[in-house]
Amino acid sequence: MLGKYVAFAIGVCGFALLIVPSGDNQFATESGQEREVMSVHVDPARQQSSNAWYSGDHTLQREMDGHFYANAYVSGTPIRMMVDTGASVIALTANDASDAGLYWDNSEVRHIGSGASGAVYGVPTNLAEVEIGGMVRHNVDAVIIPDGLEISLLGQSYLAQIGSVEINGSQMVMSGN
Numbered sequence: 001m002l003g004k005y006v007a008f009a010i011g012v013c014g015f016a017l018l019i020v021p022s023g024d025n026q027f028a029t030e031s032g033q034e035r036e037v038m039s040v041h042v043d044p045a046r047q048q049s050s051n052a053w054y055s056g057d058h059t060l061q062r063e064m065d066g067h068f069y070a071n072a073y074v075s076g077t078p079i080r081m082m083v084d085t086g087a088s089v090i091a092l093t094a095n096d097a098s099d100a101g102l103y104w105d106n107s108e109v110r111h112i113g114s115g116a117s118g119a120v121y122g123v124p125t126n127l128a129e130v131e132i133g134g135m136v137r138h139n140v141d142a143v144i145i146p147d148g149l150e151i152s153l154l155g156q157s158y159l160a161q162i163g164s165v166e167i168n169g170s171q172m173v174m175s176g177n
Contacts, residue, residue: 058133087155
């Protein structure tokens, strides 16, 4: 099943390459520890248009499987998402999309990308509101993956709208400024 996550992530990581600057993203801190930093650029127009710009931090702990998970609210509905910095958009499972009040017809399902396991099919959508740790963003692009996705993925369509995402050891710090 992990292969499906990898396949999806590979299929959509091209977009992330356009957002995340290239170059060495590790540096040594004063204590000599290496620290990995991923900068996410914020579109100033989107930042100004957000009615709920949040300038604090939200910290996620790396879980036993090595991934970071966020407790998100999509239009008020709680959804647990795996953070996937290589995904260009939020990807919702069919169940999570239904819980959030999103509906689609099977005729809307189309090829949205390719991964290691082959073609990825889904339905593009737009989320009215996504909130994580007090950081609210509006009109966030997403896709609904009706089959083959076991957990929803938090991708760049949200991450690129916050100030920064930093990974330091077993913590991921999401900052609104």
